Amino acid sequence: MxxxxxxxxxxxxxxxxxxxxxxxxxxxxxxxxxxxxxxxxxxxxxxxxxxxxxxxxxxxxxxxxxxxxxxxxxxxxxxxxxxxxxxxxxxxxxxxxxxxxxxREVAGPDDALESAPALPDRPSIAVLPFANMSGDPEQEYFADGMVEEITTALSRFKSLFVIARNSSFTFKGQAVDIKEVGRRLGVRYVLEGEVRKASGKVRITGRLIEAATGTHIWADRFERDMTDIFALQDDVTLAVVSAIQPKLFQAELALASRRRPEDLTAYDLLLRAVQQVRPATREGLAEGLRLVQRALELAPRFAAAAALAGACHVENVVRNYAVDPQFERREAVRLMRLALSLDDGDPDTLASAALISALLVGDCETEIEMSDRAVKLNPNLYRAWNCRGWVYKIAGQPEEAIRSFERAMRMSPVDPQTFSVLTGIGFALIELRRFDEAIIAAKKAQRLNPCYPGPYRCLVSAFAHLGRDAEAHEAAARMLEIDPAFTISAWITRSQVSKTAKLMIEGFRKAGLTE
Structure with a gap:
């Protein structure tokens, strides 16, 4: 009606x-x-x-x-x-x-099928009202409020298409067919769950489902003491969003990898590029850059593609992969500015731009402002907190850098990029003279990605400062296997990371690395 x-x-x-x-x-x-x-x-x-x-x-x-x-x-x-x-x-x-x-709308048997909205070209999700299983009406409002908070938190990710809560609540109190929900709302994924109160605790169960197949992508249970109901809502919302956003992205990556090359859209190309770029190998970055350049050819105003292309050029410079470092620097800065001109209100784009600028430009005030704005626009965005950590580290504020890195790990404790966060923590701890803690962080990062040179640099410096020369030399040997052209002077000129890394460089010299 x-x-x-x-x-x-x-x-x-x-x-x-x-x-x-x-x-x-x-x-x-x-x-x-x-x-x-x-x-x-x-x-x-x-x-x-x-x-x-x-x-x-x-x-x-x-x-x-x-x-x-x-x-x-x-x-x-x-x-x-x-x-x-x-x-x-x-x-x-x-x-x-x-x-x-x-x-009153009178629909024929085929009307619903014809009027079903088409799926967007990005991951789409509806958060259904959570069922109240406790028999306590008070929990009905807690559950509704929590669903609203989760919906709002997810909507801050511009890469997601999130159905408004008013449409999702159409299904409140109904026994629903997930496939029908997905078809009627035009979404690929549905989040559903239940709330139960017992013995002073609240138990919340959530499930993320691919609507077309009914496949469960993720499921988890959260149990909290029933104290401050609003703090409880925030706590569970953070846990749910931090868990399902990476799962959604992984599901989209798998979907893109199954599509034929001739069927790829700019968004699919971006997803494939991300897969190639993540290991940060020379070959992977080259292929990722090729894919994301194709995405920009299809969609010249695709800010996320411009930002990723800029990040690829930065990685080539920082990792000493660049054949022409000056060209790669110019391209990184050009693409960063292009991404900002296309969408300076997207937290992911802001975070990427802030990091690219911090690594290559060194305008600390502007970079801090951009990274702060990114986390304000989306406090649940793992990448924004990771980039903010590096921005503050490069700006010479290691304590704030560590706080940002720790927040990133809370957002996504099993993220594939955790090795980068741990390396950042290690770098910051060295400048705070907390060498033993730096070694712990670097060893964790090394185990997660043995081909990433950052943790070895951290270990070389920290071991040398502690007088553990044999371990420093062993770490240096491993680092030089990955980056055989490394010298202290070359590392200093690659990026702005060295600008506030006085103790890191001092450790390199103590370990006997080539100037």
Whole structure:
């Protein structure tokens, strides 16, 4: 059923409120309140009516009810003073007094199939209302609030297409067929779950499902003490988003790898490039750059592709792979500026640009501002915290760098790029003279990626500062196997990493590395 009043359309099937073509964000509880008032507009609705229908009879303060009514009025351009559409009758109740026209859609058997939205060309997800398994109405609102928080957190990833909560809540209280949900909402993935309260604890179960096949991509259970309900929501939201965002990306990588080359879009090419770039080998970076350049040919305004191309050029410079280092430097900076000109509001693009600039330009104030803005735009973005760590390390603020690196690891504790974060921690710890801790971090990074030279550089310097010469020489030998052209002066000229690495360089000299 659609209710039409003034310039608004209130769609109970899609759980959408529109003003013209614009969708107005409405919290589920406020939507339910509006729905009840509009459907019962022929009479005065009492406070007890609303509490019974919206809050299942749970005790609700007058202030809470007033807050929801004000939100409902605000959503439809009304106010408590004007009361153009929702009127308060003192000591009686409330009534929707706007002129309403009803519109009921009659669908044929094939209509739903024809009207099903096409899948976007990026990962798409709907977060369904979590089922309340505890029998406690209080948990209903906790679960709804948590789903809203997860939806909002996921929507901060510009690489994801996230269905608005109003549409997802259409399925609240229903036994759903995941394949049907995916088809009706036009999404590739669905997140569902349950909430159960018992013995002072809340247990939340979540499952990420590929809608077309019903395949479970990820599932986990979270159990927390029932103390501060809002802190609990934040805690679980962070855990869920940190787990499913990388899983979504891995699923998309697998999907792209199965497609034929002639079917690839710019987004698929970007995904394939990421796979090639991650190990950071000379061959992988060259292939990744070739793929991402093809993506830019297909979509010249693809900011993420420009940023990744710039990052490939930086890696070639920093790892001494570049045949023409000056050309690679210029290309990295050009592509960084191109990415920013295309989308300077995307946290991933901002994070990449901040790191490229920190490595090659050295404008600390601008780079810190960009990296700070990236994490503010999306506090759940692992890459933004990792880049921020390196930016602050290069800027000579190792304590803040470590805080950023640790936050990144909390975001994604089993991320394929964890070796980079651990190396950054090791570099920062050396400048703080915490050499034993630097060795621990570097050894962890080395185990995760034995072909990455950064951990060995960290080990060389830390061991040398501690007078553990044999271990320093062994680490130096391993590093030179990976980077045989390494000299201290060459390392200093490669990037800005050395600018605030006085103790790192001092350790190199103590270990006897070539100047």
């Amino acid at each position: 659609r209710y039409l009043f003034e310039e608004y359309a209130f769609d109970t099937a899609r759980r959408e409120l529109r003003r013209g073509t614009d969708v107005i964000a409405v919290a589920p509880q406020v939507f339910d309140l509006l729905d009840y008032l509009i459907r019962h507009r022929e009479r005065v609705v009492t406070k007890d009516d609303l509490i019974g229908a919206i809050w299942n009879g749970r005790a609700v303060s007058d202030a809470a009810l007033t807050t929801r009514l004000n939100a409902a009025r605000s959503a439809i351009g009304d106010s408590g003073e004007e009361q153009r559409l929702i009127k308060t009758l003192p000591r009686k109740g409330f009534r929707f007094v706007g002129q309403v026209r009803e519109e």
